[in-house]
Amino acid sequence: MGTPLGDFVRAKRDSIQPEALGLPERGRRRSPGLRRLDLAGRAGISVEYLTRIEQGRDRRPSVAVLNALADALGLGPAERAHLRYLAKITGGECVTHPRPAPPPRAVRPAVLESLRLLEPGLALVTNRLGDILARTGSYEAVMGATGLLDAEIPNLTRYVFTDARARDLFADWDTVADEQAFDLWLGPSVESGEWFTAELAPAAGADFARRMNRHAVPARGVLRLRHPSGAALRLRRVTFDLTEEAQQLVVLLPADAETAAAVERLRRTGRARRPPRAQPLRVVSSTAT
Numbered sequence: 035m036g037t038p039l040g041d042f043v044r045a046k047r048d049s050i051q052p053e054a055l056g057l058p059e060r061g062r063r064r065s066p067g068l069r070r071l072d073l074a075g076r077a078g079i080s081v082e083y084l085t086r087i088e089q090g091r092d093r094r095p096s097v098a099v100l101n102a103l104a105d106a107l108g109l110g111p112a113e114r115a116h117l118r119y120l121a122k123i124t125g126g127e128c129v130t131h132p133r134p135a136p137p138p139r140a141v142r143p144a145v146l147e148s149l150r151l152l153e154p155g156l157a158l159v160t161n162r163l164g165d166i167l168a169r170t171g172s173y174e175a176v177m178g179a180t181g182l183l184d185a186e187i188p189n190l191t192r193y194v195f196t197d198a199r200a201r202d203l204f205a206d207w208d209t210v211a212d213e214q215a216f217d218l219w220l221g222p223s224v225e226s227g228e229w230f231t232a233e234l235a236p237a238a239g240a241d242f243a244r245r246m247n248r249h250a251v252p253a254r255g256v257l258r259l260r261h262p263s264g265a266a267l268r269l270r271r272v273t274f275d276l277t278e279e280a281q282q283l284v285v286l287l288p289a290d291a292e293t294a295a296a297v298e299r300l301r302r303t304g305r306a307r308r309p310p311r312a313q314p315l316r317v318v319s320s321t322a323t
Contacts, residue, residue, distance in 0.1 A: 037120075038249070043087060044088045046107045048068075050067050073106055073107070077102040077106035087103075093124050116249065116251055119219065136226055136229055137161055137163060137222035137280070141168045145281075149169070150170075153170050156173045156287075157284065157285045158284050159281055161222050161279075161280060162220045162280065163191060163217075163218065164190040164194075166183070172301045173286070178304050179262045180199060180262060182197075191218065203262075204257075209255075211242075213252040216250060218246065219249070222279075256269065261300065265296040268292075269289060270286070270287045272287060273285075
């Protein structure tokens with residue numbers, strides 16, 4: 035039985051062509067990518083040891099071996115961080131609870147106050163499972179027509195993989211799906227990630243499982259939306275990690291003047307459609323556990 039670490043190393047090895055690393059072509063082979071012999075030689079380890087790592091029979095490679103594998107595979111900073119994380123959970127160091135469980139969803143008052151200060155901007159607080167825990171009123175006004183916020187606890191990952199409207203909304207749906215699947219590896223805890231994956235997998239199908247096992251580290255470029263109103267939005271994402279709570283504060287900034295004008299129009303229209311309130315608009319936050 036494999037491990038997340040072994041699956042990642044094998045997937046990266048299969049994705050690299052020998053000529054990309056200056057290695058000679060060794061003729062036709064049954065599987066694509068780099069041979070174990072070549073990767074082991076570049077990393078300075080034995081083929082037998084590399085095989086044990088890939089097959090999950092060695093779950094605790096040393097830091098030196100991890101660094102050597104990262105160098106041999108030509109990993110970038112984000113991929114190196116993911117390799118270290120997978121080594122940690124594969125070795126069992128992250129597991130602190132015996133059973134999978136949903137994560138806490140409370141948002142600190144100081145974070146909610148920060149959201150209020152970001153009005154009228156588009157901003158939200160989310161965790162790596164995709165739960166939208168809090169959002170500005172402007173985000174709600176703009177995204178309300180997409181169906182993303184229909185659930186009691188909106189979840190971006192569930193929306194992407196199970197709601198047909200997501201494929202219309204996200205111009206680069208495949209890329210967004212890869213991002214959401216990858217983020218599950220970085221969930222609030224190993225247990226909550228397992229809980230959510232087990233819950234989502236039956237509804238999301240084989241495509242979801244395939245993306246989970248690819249370990250593709252996303253580039254996270256400009257987010258392109260085809261809004262139901264007909265507007266084409268291009269948004270830059272600025273993410274602030276809230277490490278203590280395993281949450282993120284995400285700010286969406288218009289990438290061009292056309293998007294800025296469209297967002298302002300949608301924000302005003304979305305607010306006008308909502309019933310009037312006696313109090314100023316408050317940040318919407320889910321604190322259910």
